[in-house]
Amino acid sequence: MELFLTLIYTLIVLSIVTIFNIPILCDNLTKFGKLLTLNTSNNSLLYLPKNWFFHFYALFLVELIIVNYYYYLEYITLTNIQCVRRLYESSKIYFNQTPMMSKMHLFHYLFGLIHYSLVAVNLFFIVDYLNDLWWKFVSVALFCWSSYHQYKCHEILYNLRFNSNQKSSYSIPRGDLFDYSSNPHYFCEIIIYLSFVVLTKGKLVIFWGIVSCTAVNLSFSSAGNHKWYLDKFGTEYPVKRSRLIPFVW
Numbered sequence: 001m002e003l004f005l006t007l008i009y010t011l012i013v014l015s016i017v018t019i020f021n022i023p024i025l026c027d028n029l030t031k032f033g034k035l036l037t038l039n040t041s042n043n044s045l046l047y048l049p050k051n052w053f054f055h056f057y058a059l060f061l062v063e064l065i066i067v068n069y070y071y072y073l074e075y076i077t078l079t080n081i082q083c084v085r086r087l088y089e090s091s092k093i094y095f096n097q098t099p100m101m102s103k104m105h106l107f108h109y110l111f112g113l114i115h116y117s118l119v120a121v122n123l124f125f126i127v128d129y130l131n132d133l134w135w136k137f138v139s140v141a142l143f144c145w146s147s148y149h150q151y152k153c154h155e156i157l158y159n160l161r162f163n164s165n166q167k168s169s170y171s172i173p174r175g176d177l178f179d180y181s182s183n184p185h186y187f188c189e190i191i192i193y194l195s196f197v198v199l200t201k202g203k204l205v206i207f208w209g210i211v212s213c214t215a216v217n218l219s220f221s222s223a224g225n226h227k228w229y230l231d232k233f234g235t236e237y238p239v240k241r242s243r244l245i246p247f248v249w
Contacts, residue, residue: 002125002206005118009209013216020220032104034170035224048109050102054094056112057087063120078143078199079123082192085147089154096162115213122206126199135201142195150188152176157185172233179238180246182226186218187244219244 019025033050060083068080153176160171177184193214197207222244229237243249 002204005122005125005206006209008118009206009213012213013209016213016216016220026220029105029107030220031224032108033102035228036103046106047103048106050104051090051094052104052109053112054087054090055109056116057083057090059113060116060120061087063117064123067120067123078140078196079119082143082147085151089151089158092158092162119210122204122210125204125206132201135198139195139199142191142198146188146191146195149177150185150192153178153185153188170232172229172237177246178241180240181242181244182229183218183222183244184246186222187246190215190218 019029036047064080064083153173156173156175156178160173177187181187190211193207193211197204197211200207202208226241226243
């Protein structure tokens, strides 16, 4: 089963790379929110409300409840925290954003559902890898740091869109890790999943699959967002901001 899941993640990563390198597929399948043109997002039945991201975490929570019935482990505790936090954050958007405000492609929606379903399934393979206190400490430290900063960055983005007087336009996000990266929330997402790899001392291959899938997908998305910021704000946009990883790229 582990080999099968590893193969699935390998195919997903290859598919993501292929899609992002074919312009017509990239434009139609992966772009969402501000990167979509208004006509495309409003006139096609294949485009769904972006606030349906909420469904990812609602489904994930149900799956975690099932897993928790069988196990109580450090990884599952961390995953519970991640899920509940993201469910809370996405629920604020879900109940404040009208369906016509922002869109995503059906492909993106299905990808999210599949991703979180696979993460939940992977929980059943972690039992034999949790036996080193030092690695647990490092994992929890990484998880807490990245979760805190991702929450702060999501709050910054939320306040720009829903607590400002300019709800119909975009502003430059500032503060916390946004001072160093255009997409620090994506960077933190990768670190969160990397903390789970650390928890298993890197011995569970399928967790590397999760990290690889997340990193590749968010790297392409970060490049698109960074370009959008530069095109939108021009010389007003801070030139020292990295696309994804602060001070690196």
